[in-house]
Amino acid sequence: MKSIKVLIIGAGKGGSSILRFFLKQKAIRIVGVSDINLNAPAIKIALENNIPVFSDFKKMLFEKRNETDVIIEATGLLSVQEELKRLKPNRVSVLEAEAASLMMTIIEENLHLYKVKETEELLQTILNSAQEGIQVVDKDGKIVYINKAFTNITKIPPEERINKSVFQVSPDGALCEVLRTGKPVFGKPNIVKGSNIEVVSNASPIIVNGKITGAVVIFRDVTDMKRILKKLNEREELIKNLKGSINNLTAAKYTFDDLIGENPVFKESISIAKKAAEADTTVLLTGESGTGKELFAHAIHNYSFRKNKPFIRINCAAIPPNLLESELFGYEKGAFTGAIERKIGKFELADGGTIFLDEIGDMDTNLQAKILRVLQEKEIERLGGSKPVRINVRVIAATNRNLIDMIRQGNFREDLFYRLNVLNISIPPLRERINDIPKLAERIMMKLNQKSGKKIVRISNDALKSLMAYSWPGNVRELENVLERAITLADSDVIDDNLIRPYLKPDIHKNDEEDILPLDEVEKRVIESALKKYGTSLPAKKKIAEKLNISLATLYNKLKKYRLNYKI
Numbered sequence: 078m079k080s081i082k083v084l085i086i087g088a089g090k091g092g093s094s095i096l097r098f099f100l101k102q103k104a105i106r107i108v109g110v111s112d113i114n115l116n117a118p119a120i121k122i123a124l125e126n127n128i129p130v131f132s133d134f135k136k137m138l139f140e141k142r143n144e145t146d147v148i149i150e151a152t153g154l155l156s157v158q159e160e161l162k163r164l165k166p167n168r169v170s171v172l173e174a175e176a177a178s179l180m181m182t183i184i185e186e187n188l189h190l191y192k193v194k195e196t197e198e199l200l201q202t203i204l205n206s207a208q209e210g211i212q213v214v215d216k217d218g219k220i221v222y223i224n225k226a227f228t229n230i231t232k233i234p235p236e237e238r239i240n241k242s243v244f245q246v247s248p249d250g251a252l253c254e255v256l257r258t259g260k261p262v263f264g265k266p267n268i269v270k271g272s273n274i275e276v277v278s279n280a281s282p283i284i285v286n287g288k289i290t291g292a293v294v295i296f297r298d299v300t301d302m303k304r305i306l307k308k309l310n311e312r313e314e315l316i317k318n319l320k321g322s323i324n325n326l327t328a329a330k331y332t333f334d335d336l337i338g339e340n341p342v343f344k345e346s347i348s349i350a351k352k353a354a355e356a357d358t359t360v361l362l363t364g365e366s367g368t369g370k371e372l373f374a375h376a377i378h379n380y381s382f383r384k385n386k387p388f389i390r391i392n393c394a395a396i397p398p399n400l401l402e403s404e405l406f407g408y409e410k411g412a413f414t415g416a417i418e419r420k421i422g423k424f425e426l427a428d429g430g431t432i433f434l435d436e437i438g439d440m441d442t443n444l445q446a447k448i449l450r451v452l453q454e455k456e457i458e459r460l461g462g463s464k465p466v467r468i469n470v471r472v473i474a475a476t477n478r479n480l481i482d483m484i485r486q487g488n489f490r491e492d493l494f495y496r497l498n499v500l501n502i503s504i505p506p507l508r509e510r511i512n513d514i515p516k517l518a519e520r521i522m523m524k525l526n527q528k529s530g531k532k533i534v535r536i537s538n539d540a541l542k543s544l545m546a547y548s549w550p551g552n553v554r555e556l557e558n559v560l561e562r563a564i565t566l567a568d569s570d571v572i573d574d575n576l577i578r579p580y581l582k583p584d585i586h587k588n589d590e591e592d593i594l595p596l597d598e599v600e601k602r603v604i605e606s607a608l609k610k611y612g613t614s615l616p617a618k619k620k621i622a623e624k625l626n627i628s629l630a631t632l633y634n635k636l637k638k639y640r641l642n643y644k645i
C-alpha cells in the first residue's frame with residue numbers, strides 16, 4: 078500500500094497529539110517534524126521513532142521537498158502560514174491543525190463503527206452456531222432476538238416471536254421469572270409454549286451500568302435425553318434384578334457351622350481350612366467321594382473376605398474337555414462357528430470371589446497348563462480374544478484322585494500340583510470317624526424332615542449301631558442316601574434297624590468270602606471300583622467300557638441303573 082508522506086510543523090501540544098495519532102495509521106508516514114524549540118514534546122516523540130527533526134521548517138521543506146504529500150501546520154502562527162504558502166511545492170497540500178483534528182475524529186469514529194460491526198457479526202456467528210436455543214428480551218419483556226437453534230428446536234418461526242411480549246407468549250418461562258425477580262434461574266424444566274418440546278433453561282438478567290436492560294435465556298432440548306434416560310432406568314432395573322438372580326445362583330450356601338464332626342483329624346482339617354480362608358491362598362481339597370470337599374469349599378469362601386462376591390463351582394469331570402475351556406475362559410463373538418455373541422467364562426464370573434474347580438484330577442493336561450498360567454499371571458484370555466483380562470479370583474480345587482500317582486503316570490502336571498497344593502486340606506473318610514455318625518445322622522435327619530415334611534424324632538440304637546458298623550465307601554453322601562430312603566419308608570416317628578441294615582451295601586472293602594453276592598451287585602461293585610480307579614471323565618469312561626468289554630452306551634445304562642451317575 079502506498080503511504081501518504083506527511084511533514085509536521087510545530088511540535089507543541091497540538092503537533093504531538095497529531096503525531097501520536099498518525100504514528101498509529103499504517104497509511105501515513107511522517108517524514109519530518111520541525112519546531113524552533115528542539116525540546117518540544119513532538120520532537121522527543123519523533124526522535125524516539127527515528128523521524129528526522131528540524132529547528133528550521135524551511136530547511137525541512139527544502140530537504141524533504143521530494144518526499145512530501147501533505148504538510149500539517151500546527152504552530153498557528155500567521156508568519157509561518159504565509160511563508161508556507163510561498164515555499165511549498167504546488168502538488169503538496171497544507172492542512173491546519175484544526176482540520177487535522179477533525180480528520181482524526183472522523184477516522185476514529187469510523188474505526189469504532191467498524192469494530193462494533195465486526196463484534197456484532199462475530200456474536201451472530203457464535204449465537205447461531207450454538208446447539209442451545211437462545212432468546213433475548215428487553216427490560217419490558219419484548220423479544221428482541223432468537224437464534225437459529227431456537228427455531229430448529231421449537232419449530233417456531235422468528236416472526237412469531239420477535240417484538241412479541243414474553244409475558245404473553247411464555248408467561249411461565251425462565252425469562253419472565255428473571256424479569257420479575259431480577260435474579261438468574263438455573264436448570265428450570267419447562268415445555269416451550271407453542272411447541273411440545275421439553276427443555277431445561279438457564280436464564281440471567283442483562284445488567285448494564287448496574288441497571289437491568291433485559292434478560293437472556295439459554296435452553297436445551299431434553300426430549301431425547303429423557304427418552305434415553307427412561308430406557309437407561311429400565312435397563313438398570315433389569316441389571317439390578319439380574320444381579321440379584323446371579324448373586325442367588327452364585328452364593329456359597331454353606332458355612333463351617335454346617336460341617337458336622339468332632340473327630341480330631343476332621344477338626345484339624347477345619348482349623349486349617351479357616352486359616353486358609355483368611356490367608357486367601359489357593360487351596361487343594363483332597364478326600365474320597367462324598368467326604369464333604371464341596372462343603373469345605375463353600376465354607377472357606379464364606380469365611381473369607383470374598384464372602385459377598387460370587388462363588389462359582391465347575392465340575393471339571395462333567396464337561397467334555399473341548400467345552401470345558403470355553404466354559405472356564407469364555408469366548409469372543411466369532412471365535413468359532415456358533416460363537417454368535419461374547420460369552421463370559423466362569424473365571425470372569427467369579428471375579429472378586431472364588432472359583433471351585435471340582436474334580437480337577439479329571440482335567441486334561443492341555444487345560445491344566447492354562448489353569449497354571451491363570452494362577453501365575455492372574456489373567457485369562459477369552460477364546461478368540463486378543464488381549465488378556467485381569468482377574469482377581471481365589472482358586473479352590475478338589476479331587477478324590479491320587480494326584481501324586483497321576484503325576485507319576487504323566488496324567489497330571491507336577492507344576493500345577495505344586496501351585497494348587499499351597500495348602501492341602503485332606504478330609505478324612507467317614508469310616509475313620511465313626512463316632513461322628515450319630516451327630517451327622519441327627520443333622521441329616523432334621524434336614525430331611527424339613528424337606529419331606531415328615532416328623533422323625535429318633536434313630537433307634539440298633540439302627541445307629543448298624544450305621545456305625547458300616548464302612549461307608551460313599552461317605553457322608555451315602556449316609557444321606559441311606560437315611561433318605563429310611564425316612565421315606567418309615568411308618569412311625571422312629572427309624573428302626575429294619576429300615577437301615579438291609580439297605581447297607583455289603584462292604585466291598587471287607588473280604589468276606591462267605592457272602593455270595595447277587596450278580597448285579599457284583600457288577601455294580603466292579604463298575605464302582607473302576608470309577609474309583611480311572612475317574613469319571615469321558616476318557617476314563619471310555620477306558621472303563623473298554624476294560625469291561627462293553628460299549629460306552631452300555632456303561633452309561635449301567636451307571637444309570639446303579640445310580641452311579643451322581644457325579645455327572
Ligand SMILES: Nc1ncnc2c1ncn2[C@@H]1O[C@H](COP(=O)(O)OP(=O)(O)OP(=O)(O)O)[C@@H](O)[C@H]1O
Nearest residue numbers: 335336337338366367368369370371372477553554
Ligand atoms: N461334615 C459334614 N457335615 C455335614 N454334612 C456333610 C459333611 N460332609 C459332607 N456332607 C454332606 O454330604 C454330601 C456330600 O458332600 P460334598 O458334595 O461336599 O462331597 P464331595 O467330597 O465334594 O464329593 P465329590 O467328591 O463326590 O464331589 C453333601 O450333601 C454334604 O452336605
